[in-house]
Amino acid sequence: GENVEQHPSTLSVQEGDSAVIKCTYSDSASNYFPWYKQELGKGPQLIIDIRSNVGEKKDQRIAVTLNKTAKHFSLHITETQPEDSAVYFCAALSGNTPLVFGKGTRLSVIA
Amino acid sequence: DGGITQSPKYLFRKEGQNVTLSCEQNLNHDAMYWYRQDPGQGLRLIYYSQIVNDFQKGDIAEGYSVSREKKESFPLTVTSAQKNPTAFYLCASSPRGGSGRPYEQYFGPGTRLTVT
Numbered sequence: 001g002e003n004v005e006q007h008p009s010t011l012s013v014q015e016g017d018s019a020v021i022k023c024t025y026s027d028s029a030s031n032y033f034p035w036y037k038q039e040l041g042k043g044p045q046l047i048i049d050i051r052s053n054v055g056e057k058k059d060q061r062i063a064v065t066l067n068k069t070a071k072h073f074s075l076h077i078t079e080t081q082p083e084d085s086a087v088y089f090c091a092a093l094s095g096n097t098p099l100v101f102g103k104g105t106r107l108s109v110i111a
Numbered sequence: 112d113g114g115i116t117q118s119p120k121y122l123f124r125k126e127g128q129n130v131t132l133s134c135e136q137n138l139n140h141d142a143m144y145w146y147r148q149d150p151g152q153g154l155r156l157i158y159y160s161q162i163v164n165d166f167q168k169g170d171i172a173e174g175y176s177v178s179r180e181k182k183e184s185f186p187l188t189v190t191s192a193q194k195n196p197t198a199f200y201l202c203a204s205s206p207r208g209g210s211g212r213p214y215e216q217y218f219g220p221g222t223r224l225t226v227t
Contacts, residue, residue, distance in 0.1 A: 044154070
């Protein structure tokens with residue numbers, strides 16, 4: 001089955017700097033890659049996703065890139081703000097099986 | 112106002128008691144899921160259902176049970192057989208096979224269960 005590895009597990013950046021979180025997946029049949037943001041005590045919120053027929057997608061300060069050959073995808077957050085501090089999860093979907101999640105990255109943005 | 116509701120937000124139970132967590136969605140989604148999250152940990156799949164009256168075990172189904180009698184409801188029962196039931200429980204749903212964007216999965220606000 002699918003296996004998703006996420007790095008780093010923790011990340012601290014200065015406000016205004018960029019943050020990058022990387023994930024690798026094992027199943028070449030995976031075709032959908034969402035990213036979730038989870039604030040303390042709340043459920044994860046879908047913030048951006050990408051399909052396997054697209055290499056990059058942007059939404060304001062966040063972007064996701066996908067390299068199908070290398071089987072990895074990344075989340076990029078530019079001009080980070082304190083409210084970006086949260087736990088971020090990547091995931092991969094293959095066929096009709098449930099999403100497989102990475103273990104999460106705790107991002108701290110220092111003002 | 113569409114979305115996924117989980118109730119209650121906090122739940123306390125004595126060891127040895129079964130407890131049922133509620134999950135309701137009005138998004139007309141076919142698939143529903145239950146996850147468990149321990150402090151500082153990721154999301155572990157307990158059970159999922161892709162259609163009414165059908166469900167499958169996830170990675171950590173032991174000590175849990177579910178039912179899917181209605182499309183909008185997917186209650187989770189934490190039984191006394193679950194050795195470490197204290198955790199944050201998250202319900203989610205997705206269209207999966209429906210029209211529009213079948214892959215997008217949305218989460219509820221979660222229920223924090225404490226068993227003493």
